[in-house]
Amino acid sequence: MPEGHVVHRQARQLTTAFKGEKVRVASPQGRFTAAAKVVSGKTFTKAEARGKHLFIGFDNLRWIHIHLGLYGKWQFGKGAQPDDTGLIRLRITAATNFAQLRGPAVCELLTASEMAAVLARIGPDPIHKQADPERAFERVHRSAAPIGALLMNQRIFAGVGNIYRAEVLFRHELSPFTPGRLLTREQFDAIWSDLVFLMTLGVKDGRIDTVRAAHLPEAMGRQPRVDRHGGEVYVYRREGMKCFECGAKVQMADMQGRKLYWCAKCQVG
DNA sequence: AGCTCATGGCGAG
């Protein structure tokens, strides 16, 4: 259940493990068997991430497109595969490394043009160096929808999920309910560049940390907060706890079926 | 053992 930074790490890990090797591809579960046979024995050229989408290239000709959705999970290892404790949709095996995937929302074989079509329907990804934030600004600038919802829209901000959404809004003292069209250019630019910073850091560290030095546990006289997601954050999943900035209780509400966390005192506007 | 919830996204209505 990753946000974009995890998918980018997985792309890097797959590339490191298999680049340039002829790999065996199989689908023990059976739901991807026919496609797996098409690419099995071919050369793994590279794996790439865009937003939460992962593409694995074979001979730079065919691509396996994966989206983990809420449940998908990769397992990496060397040598023999462990006993399967679940259904393995996709297994990639080379001389020393293996990787196996269970529970993805999407696992399909695409041509280059089909892959281009997927890329065309997602917005700029803050982790991607060539991302064009103007595309996101145009959408935000003419939208009446709340910025908290726009940040979760993968056609606008690819790779942002529920944690980065909540945290970037807190860091910019912006209410999640602010209509997109009311954001100034300066506010949009600040949010975009902060997403680039935070998500790039997430790729490097493999966790989401958003708390500034002055608010870190050692400066606040408190224990580090080890959440399931494994990072130090201001508001995500801190409902009812004290805001590190102002001491007010962190709020939680439902926004379009997802839990939204924010500090109503700090985040005005 | 059973229930709830989760870093997500799709299509029906």
Place this chain on the structure above:
DNA sequence: TCGCCCTGAGCTG
């Protein structure tokens, strides 16, 4: 906006 979906961790009891 709602229901649903391929999983598994963390609770409760």
